[in-house]
Amino acid sequence: MHDVIVVGAGPVGLYTALLLRRAGLDAVVLERRTERSRHSRAIGIHPPALRALASGGIADELRGRGVLIREGVARSAGRPVGTLSFGTLPGDEKYVLAVPQAVTEEVLERRLEEAFPGTLRRGVAVVGTRDAGGSVLAATRTVREDGVLEARLVVAADGARSPLRDAAGIRAPVRRYPDCYVMGDFRDSTQDGDDAVLYLETGGIVESFPLPGGIRRWVVRVGCPVERPTAEDLTQLILERTGVGVDPGTNSMLSAFEVQSRLADRFVSGRTVLVGDAAHEVSPIGGQGMNLGWLDAVRLVPIITASVRDGQDVAGDLALYEKERRAEAAVARRKAAINMALGRPLPAPLMRVRNTVFGSLIRNDAIAGGIARAFTMQ
Numbered sequence: 001m002h003d004v005i006v007v008g009a010g011p012v013g014l015y016t017a018l019l020l021r022r023a024g025l026d027a028v029v030l031e032r033r034t035e036r037s038r039h040s041r042a043i044g045i046h047p048p049a050l051r052a053l054a055s056g057g058i059a060d061e062l063r064g065r066g067v068l069i070r071e072g073v074a075r076s077a078g079r080p081v082g083t084l085s086f087g088t089l090p091g092d093e094k095y096v097l098a099v100p101q102a103v104t105e106e107v108l109e110r111r112l113e114e115a116f117p118g119t120l121r122r123g124v125a126v127v128g129t130r131d132a133g134g135s136v137l138a139a140t141r142t143v144r145e146d147g148v149l150e151a152r153l154v155v156a157a158d159g160a161r162s163p164l165r166d167a168a169g170i171r172a173p174v175r176r177y178p179d180c181y182v183m184g185d186f187r188d189s190t191q192d193g194d195d196a197v198l199y200l201e202t203g204g205i206v207e208s209f210p211l212p213g214g215i216r217r218w219v220v221r222v223g224c225p226v227e228r229p230t231a232e233d234l235t236q237l238i239l240e241r242t243g244v245g246v247d248p249g250t251n252s253m254l255s256a257f258e259v260q261s262r263l264a265d266r267f268v269s270g271r272t273v274l275v276g277d278a279a280h281e282v283s284p285i286g287g288q289g290m291n292l293g294w295l296d297a298v299r300l301v302p303i304i305t306a307s308v309r310d311g312q313d314v315a316g317d318l319a320l321y322e323k324e325r326r327a328e329a330a331v332a333r334r335k336a337a338i339n340m341a342l343g344r345p346l347p348a349p350l351m352r353v354r355n356t357v358f359g360s361l362i363r364n365d366a367i368a369g370g371i372a373r374a375f376t377m378q
Helices: 011-022 047-052 055-064 101-115 163-167 231-242 289-308 315-342 348-362 365-375
Strands: 002-007 027-031 067-069 071-076 079-085 096-098 120-122 125-131 136-141 146-156 174-187 196-199 206-211 215-222 253-263 272-274
Touching: 002 011, 002 136, 002 289, 011 027, 011 055, 011 101, 011 289, 027 146, 047 055, 047 289, 055 101, 067 206, 071 348, 079 348, 079 365, 096 206, 101 120, 125 163, 146 163, 146 289, 163 272, 174 231, 174 315, 206 231, 215 231, 253 315, 289 315, 348 365
Parallel strands: 002 027, 002 146, 027 120, 071 196, 146 272
Antiparallel strands: 067 096, 071 079, 125 136, 136 146, 174 215, 174 253, 196 206, 206 215
């Protein structure tokens, strides 16, 4: 019997397993995919998460493979609106680290395999769980055979559509938003260096973020869902709204998405505990989801350790975990909703007024500091 089964080998599941193994627990990670995804959706690592990742040198390696964004620049109609500096942030991490999710997962997976070989088992799907009193049974399926694994606890890190959450009878109502986006990665043709740039335009916001290797990610708000995005259509939208020419032939990632959020009614049910998107799905705008999941793991693993290794009664600690992490996720969801509202289309006269107000606010040091902390989950 294992101490813990972690289901899902995304960034949150891998980091949760690494923390569990470091705590001396027998943990395994089961992942239905046979190979790591190369699709990089989450790119921003915020200071609180960087501090959590500092142990074992993970944060240092990610910093060496990413871009440190120290300023965010706002523009509109070809004119500057203002610049938000992260230099006033508390602590040493006065930046947001931009790293492709594929790189983050590769680093975490390698660290886990080097320190604790065999922890990750790919090609293993969990098709059901059953509480057996003092343990939980996980029914598994591979291309070769079906099986059953037993553990004291299951940690569900299996994403926003979490089958384990549903199997545990936990509700996670969906909240939908009138916001759709197309995003893509292209060779950087700008002179913006390591700055993030927000184009506040009447047709909707355009966001631009630096990535390592001379790549820049572009995210464009559109009015309705795009089923088959093309690099040519996206670069045309960028040109029309911002005046920036981007070469569609350099496209290396392309995606379109509608925005929704979920917040599970409970994070704990019997011997199943939710982390990451399984517990709280928030808008990708603002880049909070992956970071929230890592902070879930930091809070949860000592509680699991106290229970499994030390035999302590942790019912109260689990209840507090659920309360605190749900509250933090609710705050993140509100921040994401505000970010999306600021990016919606506005008539030109209203846009000019709003930009004037926004520009004056970020020139006030006290207000700008508060905005910088809000943007970086502090």
